[in-house]
Amino acid sequence: MHIVLDASGPDAVQASTIGDDVSPPPADRRVLARSELAAFVRAREAEEPRPRWVWSDSRVWYAPLLAAGVRVERCVDLRLCHAILRASSFTAGTALAAAPVGPWDTAVTIEQEAHPDAHTALFELDAPAPGATPSALDEFRQQQEAVAASSDPGRLRLLLAAESAGALIGVELRHAGLPYSAERHDDLLTELFGARPAYGRPAVLEALVAEIRAGLEAPDLNPDSPPDLLRALQRAGIMVTSTRSWELRRIEHPVIAPLLRYKKLSRLLAANGWAWLDSWVRDGRFRPxxxxxxxxxxxxxxxxxxxxxxxxxxxxxxxxxxxxxxxxxxxxxLEPRILAGLSGDQAMASAGRGKDLYEGIVASGAVEERAQAKVAMLGAMYGATSGESGRLMPRLARSFPRAVRLVEEAARAGERGEIVTSRLGRSSPPPGGSWRAAQGAASASDSTAADERRARTLARDWGRFTRNFVVQASAAxxxxxxxxxxxxxxxxxxxxxxxxxxxxxxxxxxxxxxxxxxxxxxxxxxxxxxxxxxxxxxxxxxxxxxxxxxxxxxxxxxxxxx
DNA sequence: CACGGGTGCGCG
DNA sequence: AAAGCGCGCACCCGTG
The missing domain is CATH 3.30.70.370 (Alpha-Beta Plaits)
Structure with a gap:
């Protein structure tokens, strides 16, 4: 049983009860004042069988319910499901997939524009105004139709149910919050930086900056400015091409240690310092x-x-x-195991039987060490072409031909500009207009070597994306x-x-x-x-x-x- | 002054 | 060891 909720006025909600066959008119249809909604939902959740609530957007509908102490077991998040069904290769050719771009495709944008401050907006968001969003009931029917007409209704139904459950969980995570000790966080910061300064850099960072400036003989250096820092390093005879930590780490020079320390500490302060604590942790909870x-x-x-x-x-x-x-x-x-399942690779599945899949790959004889197994697997799933990872690929392919073939085929499809699809039916977006234009330019009669090089690079890039997509999306x-x-x-x-x-x-x-x-x-x-x-x-x-x-x-x- | 792209680094 | 996927965020800097 489904209960579809539609906003039918600024302070009214229409609740339509429909069965598993969604085409007949609702068995029950009533208009409630918004203030009555929580009690209505609570009562229905107490009955057997519990309904599946069908609504436009879980953040809009569920957050106020949770705030009123009401949980629901199941829902259909129409906005999220719509996005899946629009793009899925399983529903290609259905009315929903063929329809022009409509309000259900742009709903997110509209909400973001109306409520740019999502942090406070969550509990203030109202259901879309009447007319702004077409009927949830109509949309639900169209989605059910698309699933029924799809090439794999079973998998899609599971995906939509899982996606909708995720939407509920997202709201619940925010409602509950992560138990977080502001005091412990503050202790950690104080230990690293000294007392919180009223303004400007903490003394510890200021001292490091002085040390770096002295070491590079650059009294005005701003270490937060990569171009500035790069110039200063090169003037001091340190030949690096960027200011990335991993590149600096290989240099032997007295300024490197304080510089790396500064980078690590300033990063922590910028991302998770006192300002972060002030904005995101309240009453012992982190609520992202x-x-x-x-x-x-x-x-x-x-x-x-x-x-x-x-x-x-x-x-x-x-x-x-x-x-x-x-x-x-x-x-x-997770991801290598997902790949084993996707490809039906028995050898890889048995390498993962029990605990550590990478040790299992070593035991299979494909590689000698766990670290190699890991780097080879990551390379297969991300599309590594060079380095140790690239060199290990042939050995991996020999031991696990089905798994490697699956990602290789996903990569080739992407290079051709085709879409690929996850286990349950989420499809990758097609490449954009500039990608297609570049491929077109390369195959035109007057193409230059540069055109062809550019097209090939873009094709390979997109292939690495689709290669990874099938695994990452199925893991999700x-x-x-x-x-x-x-x-x-x-x-x-x-x-x-x-x-x-x-x-x-x-x-x-x-x-x-x-x-x-x-x-x-x-x-x-x-x-x-x-x-x-x-x-x-x-x-x-x-x-x-x-x-x-x-x-x-x-x-x-x-x-x-x- | 706002905005957008680039850089760097945190996570998986 | 430092390339190969997906992100978000802070900061810098050039542009309008």
Whole structure:
């Protein structure tokens, strides 16, 4: 059963109840005052079977519900599902895919323009004004039609359900927040920089700047300016072509040590210093703005707060509440395992049976050392052409021909300008106009060698993107299934409890999750994490025997895990 | 003064 | 060891 929510006025919501066959008119259709919505949803969630809520955008509809203490089990996030169905090769030729660009394609932009400050907007966002967005019911019907007419309705249904679950989780993560000790963070900063300065650089950084200026005999040097710094280095006889740390690290010169130290410290201060603490941590919680589906591959993005770049250096400030624990879990070698499943490569799957896939590759005899196995796998998935990684490719291809063939074919398709598709049906965007123009110019009768070189470079670049897309996008699908399963299992550990009174997800990082749980349920939460990973593997790859081991550490602080 | 591209570095 | 995928963010600097 579905209940479709539509804004039907500034203060009114229309709720239409429809069955699994979405074509007949709604069995029930009612208009509610917005103030009645939370109670209505709460009541429906208490009945069996629970409905699947169908709405335009989970951030708009779900955040106020959560704020009112109401959780939902399932939804359809029409905006996210629309984006998938528009682009998927599975739905090519359906009415939805063929329709001209419409409001469902631009909804995000409209919201962003109306509410540029997403940080505060989350809880203030209103449902789209009537007329701004066409009927959710109509859109839902068109989406169902597209799925039914697609080449693989089963996989697409799973993808849409997982994507929608992700949308709910994104809102819940923001609502719960990551338990974060501002005090510990402040202690760390104070230890590194001294007391917080009222303005300007902390004394520690100022001293390093003085040391660097003296060492390079450049009294006015601004070490934050790469061109300025590069000139000063070269004047001092240090022949580097950039100011990147890894390049500087190879130079022997007394100025290098303070310079590298300055770079490391100033980076930490700029990205996660006191200013970051002030804007993003409040009441013991870090609340970043997650954007499910924000990356072309279906990975999540973040807007503000930099949640997906939380440096290892500060993870000690992520601490469980008293009487609570963190379950920190990550999927071991997720992407190579995904590749094994995608390609049906039995040899690679068996290399990954048990714990460490890279050790398994060594045991298979393809390479001698774990580090080689890792660099070779990454090279295969990213399209390395040179260096150690490039040299190892033939050996990898000999031992794992199916896996390597799959990524090679994805790369060739991209080079031809074709789209590629993930396990469950997310397709890559086609290359843009300038890409096509460059290919056209290279094959024209009057093309120059430069035209051809440029076209070839662009084609190879795009091939590396599509090569990686099939793996990264499928891994993102696995992660969504993992989290969706986990969310259900955690909810079952404490039926009826409010989100933050029971074990709940507080962090997600591509192949890693953190659960915040009362101590008594920590072991059960850790088991749920592991079981959910196995279920995700079955959802994506059915009976194909590829393992997805996850480590699940029960800890007080994020820094204690691995 | 705002904006956009480039650089560098944090994460997976 | 430092190229090969996907990001976000701070900062610099040139341009309008």
């Amino acid at each position: 703005d997650y954007v499910p589906g924000g990356v072309v591959t279906g990975r999540w993005a973040t807007r503000g707060g930099g949640a997906l770049q939380l440096p290892k250096q500060v993870r000690g400030a992520v601490v469980a509440d008293p009487g609570w624990k963190l379950v920190v879990a990550d999927a071991a070698q 699908e696995w992660a969504l299934c993992w989290m969706a399963e986990l969310r259900n299992r955690l909810a079952a550990l404490a039926p009826g409890a409010e989100l933050t009174d029971a074990p709940h997800l507080v962090y997600f990082l591509h192949d890693e999750v953190i659960v915040h749980t009362p101590e008594a349920l920590a072991a059960a939460s850790a088991e749920a994490v592991v079981a959910a990973a196995q279920q995700a593997g079955r959802l994506l790859f059915g009976g194909f025997p590829v393992d997805f081991p996850v480590t699940a550490a029960v800890v007080d602080s994020y820094a204690e895990a691995k």
